[in-house]
Amino acid sequence: MVTSLPQGLGSNDIGLDRGQLGSKRLVQFEQHNQHWVLRQLNTQYIASSSNAQEQQAAVDAFASAILWRGKIDDGSADLTPLLFEDLQRLTNRLNQTEQGQYRLDPNTSFIPQAGLKTFIDNADVDVQLNLRGNHPGDQVWQVAADPERLALKVRFSFIRLPKQPMTPVPYHPQSGYIAMQFSDYGQPLDRPIERRWLVKHRLEKTQPGTAPSPVKKPIVYYLDNGVPEPMRSALLEGARWWADAFEAAGFIDAYRVELLPEGADPQDMRYNMIQWVHRATRGWSFGDAIVDPRSGEILKGHVTLGSLRVRQDHLIARGLTSGWQEREQAFAQAEQFALNRLKQLSAHEVGHTLGLAHNFAASAIGNGSVMDYPHPQLTLNQERIEISPGYNTGMGDWDKFAIAFGYGDRDQQPQRLRDANQQRLKFISDADARPQGGSHPQAHLWDNGDSPTQELNKLMQIRTLALQTLSPSALLDNEPQSQLNAMLVPIYLLTRYQLEAVSKLIAGQQYHYAIGETSQSAWVSEQQQTEALSALLAQIDPEQLQLPESVQKQLLPPAQGYRPTRENFQSRLGLQQDPLGMAEVLSxxxxxxxxxxxxxxxxxxxxxxxxxxxxxxxxxxxxxxxxxxxxxxxxxxxxxxxxxxxxxxxxxxxxxxxxxxxxxxxxxxxxxxxxxxxxxxxxxxxxxxxxxxxxxxxxxxxxxxLTDPKVRVIDHPLKMPPGSPI
Incomplete structure (x- = not known):
């Protein structure tokens, strides 16, 4: 049983997006006397034993959950009480994000006309849940028709699991896949209790073996038909890159992407979906999936793409090309730059729904994976910043390895790992890359190059020129000059992510996810650390932090009808921009x-x-x-x-x-x-x-x-505007 949101709230910060998948529960209906009961099974603790008593001992040791109980009347029971429970945890989410105290209003909640839907593999019920609340937060005020009365549609999907579960594929930490983890008390003493399977779609060749072969049932993704051009074509192209990886792994015509047919329901289990979701502010995109907890099989992939991402990339590109004399060419390249990023984003999020985890070390091997977070590739050509193509196109070597490893013949996995090591394909994921105190010298988000310090020095030159040439010529038609303030932010902070990459060289350590082999960590060399420290200290030199005078004179207070947003630098000068505040934030x-x-x-x-x-x-x-x-x-x-x-x-x-x-x-x-x-x-x-x-x-x-931990020189530091996602 899966809950989801056919209709969302529209706030990136709150996170209740259209199409969002919620809780995923393995459930069974049971008859007890004159009642039906819906029980949620505990899938985290099992005993994979042939002994029924051992299996039952694991079941009895950990709590299941009773979700609903209904009296049987003429062979049926009323499921309505279950449907009017907040199993999507809407009120919890609003609470956690400090957006007010809300409660479900049963008097105005209802099952709409045509709310019952049946498909081949799932039976669904749409429920209009209405929430009443006090003290709504700023994010609710921004997006709701009435902040004290929120109407959200929740869907309950009862999904038929495959009669025969897929044969699980054991997880390997160097494979690049997402792991499904559980405890198995049926394991012998010479094996760990903790077991992990990698998650993947079921894909079977018509002719089993290592030779290329057509497949019994291809993996097909469908793009939301509400996406306008030119974004529609870009998303289709990027998502289709994975066909090359499956082809290289020996699966013929195994993967394709199509536009969602007219009248089709995105929640139908037959459709792996790529949805185009609008929010009031830009935010993250996601790749989620409904997974069979018995095997790790992905039953439905579901991608959520935030529609404002492409506009942020367009803004960055316009700022970088502000110094171009050929304005039509600059705007044309800015559009292509943003669409190239959208292609990569589409491939990235689909990759998650194929089972793949982030690989944040890929940028150190020539942008070898769409599963990294890419920074735009920029170059200096004399006194001009070149932004084309901005982003790589197509599959990387790591992506092809990962598909072959997870979907290919299991007997070939050890050799594929050896081949990957020989090709120096590296894999480092979130836990090592996201923390700002991380130590891995290649594990970074939004960086480029195999030498973080050299890339930082190059970006500093580009940033200097971009600031010197920033002008209102980069604004859109009918935008007031004061909107240059928003464009200044990503240009002034152009190095923010490369700075993080360089910082990890200092007291950094090389290592990888070893299994079945001997591996040693090693400190980053003295020379690399010394160069990194010098490069970081150069970033807080007043000369680097100072805004060019030409730019300062062009920064105007917000025009009538406009107001500063969180995308702008904060200021201690009132409506005027604050150059010292910007230096404070970056330093x-x-x-x-x-x-x-x-x-x-x-x-x-x-x-x-x-x-x-x-x-x-x-x-x-x-x-x-x-x-x-x-x-x-x-x-x-x-x-x-x-x-x-x-x-x-x-x-x-x-x-x-x-x-x-x-x-x-x-x-x-x-x-x-x-x-x-x-x-x-x-x-x-x-x-x-x-x-x-x-x-x-x-x-x-x-x-x-020295003695009072609350004391600071700057009592109320200015906040850095949001950067991720780009």
Whole structure:
């Protein structure tokens, strides 16, 4: 039984999107005396034994759930009480996102006309659930007709499982697949209780074996027919890239993508869906699936694509080409740039519904997978930024390996793994790549290149030129000049993700997901770490943080009828843009990465193991020399330097009091802070009035902050505008 949302709320932040799949429950109907009962089975704990008593012991050890009980009347029972329960957890979601206290209103909830639907493999009921609430949050106010009365349609789907479950495929951590995990108490002592299967579609050749063959039943995806052109063609093209991977794996005509037929229902289990979903703000896209918990078989893939993503890419491309003299050509390339990104996005999310996990190491091997998060590929051609093609097209080598491994002959899996290692195909996924304190030098989101530092230096040059040439010529027709403020954000913060990639070189470690082999981790080389530290410190140089004067003069307050959104930089200057605030935001981002508590701890550890590698004291001293101990000018750059000093001081205090910072690192941080306070007191006595006041404030706040974890120089830091997803 699956719940889903045929009609959504339209807020990315709340996350109740049209087409969203909700809870997926393995259920069975049981008759007990004069009642039918619907029981949800516990699939997390089983005993795969031939002994019925052993199987029952596992069932009895863990709780199942009774979802509904109905009295039998003339062979049937009323299911309505189940349908008016909030099994989609709408009220919980609104609660968790701090959008108000809502409750289900049974008096205005109902089953609409034509709400009962039967298909070949599923029987569905649509229910109009109405919620009443108090104190609605900002996101609800933004999207709802009446924020205190929310009408959402929920669907209950009762899905017939295959009579014969698919033969499960054991999970391998180097395969690149999503794992389905459960505990099996029927396993012998020489095997782990925790078992994992990879999730995949059932795909069978008409002629079994390793030779290429047609298939019994192809995998077919259907695109939402509500997608307009040119996005429709781009999404179809990108999703169809996977046909090449299946062909390379020996499956002939095994995969295709079509437009959803007129009158077809997206919730029909026969249709693997790619849905085009509108929201009030841009946000993430998703690849979800309904999976048979008995085998790991994907019964239905379901992709949700946010329709505003393509517009953000278009905006970025227009900003990067703002300096082009040929405006028609610039706009044409911006459109193609955005569509190329959409193709990659379509392939990426479909990949999840084929069973594949993220591979965030692929960008280090020549953008070898659509399962990475790609940053646009940009180049400098003399005094012009080139954005074409922006994104790769087609399958990467990793994608072809993954399809062959998961869908191909199991006997060939060991050899495919050996071949992948020989081709230096790397796989690192979310747990290693997403944390800002991560240590893997190739595991990054939204980065490019096998050398993160070189790519950062290149992006810095592109960013400099993009800022110098940014102008209202990049705006759309009838947009006021004040909309340049929104375009400035991704250009000023162009390096934000590459900075994260470079930070992971410092106290970084090489490793991979080893199984059945001996593997060792290794620290990143001293040279790479030194170059990375220099590159990061260069990002907080006032010269890099300062906005060109030509750009500052073009930034106007919002025009009448417009207002700042979260996509804009926050300002302490009222309606005017705040150049110092922008410098504060970017420098804090850089320093938070560099001084992440886990990174500071690893700096100590690596230096203890190898004194040739940078240690924590060395890194902290270089931060001090580049910022706190640098002399101040009496111009705009001096003002930026003072703001950066405040950010450095605050980050120092954050790291000092963070629960993850080791006691050894805390001791060194506190000692160096005390020495810095003494230096500030001396500088205050020989500086002009403004600079003296600056040093006195820093000295006072650092002194207080040594013992009070709440003390900061900047009491209310400006927030960085959202970046992901791009």
């Amino acid at each position: 804090r981002h850089t320093l938070a990465l560099l001084m992440h508590p886990q990174r500071l701890n690893r700096l100590l550890e690596q230096h203890w193991q190898d004194d040739e590698l940078p240690g924590l004291e060395q890194v902290l001293e270089e931060i001090q020399e580049a910022t706190l101990l640098e002399s101040l000018d009496s111009d705009a750059r001096g003002a930026i330097a003072m703001r950066v000093n405040a950010v450095v001081a605050d980050q120092w205090l954050v790291s000092l009091h963070h629960q993850d910072t080791s006691p050894e690192a805390k001791a060194l941080l506190a000692s160096m802070l005390s020495e810095t306070v003494t230096s500030f007191e001396k500088r205050a006595r020989r500086s002009n009035r403004l600079h003296a006041a600056h040093y006195k404030l820093l000295a006072q706040r650092l002194t207080d902050g």
